[in-house]
Amino acid sequence: MAEVQGTARLAVDVGGTFTDVVVEQDGTRTTAKVLTTSHAPEEGVLEGVDAALEASGLALAEIGILIHGTTLATNAIIERKGAVTALITTDGFRDVLDIAYETRYDQYDIFLDKIDPLVPRYLRFTVPERVSVNGSELKPLDEAAVEALLPKLDAEGVTSIAVGFLHSYVDDSHEQRVRSIIAAKRPDWTVTLSSEVCPEIREYERFTTATANAYVQPLMARYLTRLNTELDARGFGGALFMMTSGGGLTTLETAVRFPIRLVESGPAGGAILATGVAKATGVDKALSFDMGGTTAKICLIEDYTPEAGRSFEVDRQARFQKGSGLPLRIPVIEMVEIGAGGGSIASIDSLQQIAVGPQSAGSDPGPACYGRGGTAPTVTDGDVTLGRIDPVSFAGGKVSLYPEKSVAALKDKVGDPLGLSGELAGYGVIEMVDENMANAARVHSIERGKVIADHTIIAFGGAAPLHASRLAEKLAIDRVIVPTNAGVGSAVGFLRAPIAYEVVRSRYMTLREFDAGQANALLDAMQAEALSVVRAGAGEAELTEKRIAFMRYMGQGHEIVVPLPNRQLTREDTAMLKDVYDREYQALYGRTIPDADIEVLTWAMTISTGEAEQASVADLPDVDAPAPSGQRPVFDPTTQSFADIAQYRRDDLSPGMRVAGPAIIAEDETSTFVSASFDAQIDASGFIVMDRRA
16 A cells, blocks of 8 residues: 555546546545546546646646546446356355345246346356354365366366355355465466355355456456556556445455455445535435436435445346346445436337336447447437537537437437427437436335435436436425536545445354354454454544444344444343344334344444545525526427527536526536526535525
8 A cells, every 4th residue: 555645636436438537635626527438447547537637737646545436347247248257165056146036026027037147057166065054064175176176167268266155154264275275276366255255144145246256356456457557657656545335445455355345336426425415505314316327326315324235236137126136245325226327228119118228328339419420319319409418518528519410319219200309309218217217216215214305306427417407396306406516426425435344244143142252252353354454544544433233033034233332242231232123123113022032143343434524504695696608599398499598607606696497507527407497506515506496
């Protein structure tokens, strides 16, 4: 880990369409947005870094901390472009990845296709070994059988191995020995142990997480090494951190070992940004709305805390339907993600209705209006056709747009089959994608027992400010906040993230037979592991610690989270733990089971640095309403014609200024569309606040 050389901080978010870069020093922020170079992501990163540094007047040597989030691991899984990976598991458990949950995500679909495992059956091998659920050895590892597999793996071109034994979360000695054997014989191979990447019960999720980590590890290791080498060659002498899906930062070394923890790093940064905006504006119930070029992400934030989870599905097969993807057991910020980004492709389905996504045009060829060879109409083409995007200032003028290509693509693929003009086809596409996002938000809130209309939308990402006011209309939400630099919001969120690391271990015990000594020994080992990672990046900074346990009534199938005290546990703590569990259970289900024993299955600990301070909101000054910078013709579906509305440059607006809808507030990375239902005002923090008219 390099020592910090400068005072400036830089964040990079590699998305499916755009790569966003933010440089921050002494309260001044400079941004850049460039197209993602999917064939070699580091090229886009370096291009964006150069552009942002040039605009800020800084040199790379003046950057003290560089924070990076990427979709590379996610894309490799979705596109099946990872390493040739094998799984070595316990005799008799070769087909765990196929058996999965033995459930169907859509029980009435007789043509249902379940997701294919990352490791096909012919690359899954078993060896004799067995450890019991309490950690005692029932059958020793057959080391000769492990060595005998190596020629078979050579013949299949395997370069990465996942090792997952049945109860290795209790005793990992057999997995460790397999790694030692492989390292001695095939030192160039990468090896992932399920006991390290996901040391928890439930072998299906543990095996899928281990195989996913092994699948992307060579790719991610090469990419991160190339990027680090290139940055060093250009004079970077600071510290490089990676954003994780759980909302914390981790070291490059840890990211190379566990790249699967990076799969939702970009969206996690957005949730951190939204949390900071909620704190700064006093919004205790917020709906984080992040819409970029490929997907839209929605996250509920209450009491200034985003919902956190322990599982995530990637590569869902059925229009992002829950249960149709590959489950990963990693720390994540809980959110719903749908294929509704600016690059999402619009088409006509078999029922002659407009469908949008989940396929995306990405950055190459991109939407039709990019003029890079794309012919499929996208959401961005719809916004351009309706006049909501200024072709001249899009992406700060770095990406030229061709509106006539948008109209032609929409008319050809959507309008002509339905007998609509190109403009009405564009409106239909925008209405459909807005309804898809509104429906996802409704379902997400209902599943969690929340009233969506009680929330405030915090919108960011390249496309979200264009769609937020219409989304609010559909959800009966009265306020929308668009933060500063919303178009690169996730990268801004990276700069607010703490250095953090979570450790999870499964160790079964009941409260009636609670073994405080065993629990404390486990927690002490977890603390030491977490500290070793966090201290590597945080030095002697003040740290916070959070301990939780996953508990359930005896015989139940799922657990709930119970907070633990940050101290040594005693046998007398069982009464306290039971009271806390009953209270949490009562809050969720409205009742308790008084005489049932309580099981503890899994323990988790997170150690992190403190969060960045948020600016306080001052009183607004009295400022005269500004004159618009111009007029833009925007399509009005009620009259099926264009009408001029006011357009403002965000840089020209000061705190206190009000803008009456309909209007457009343009900036380099995005534009905010203020619908006729809303008026907008710039608040003391520089945020655009849209309030519904009475």
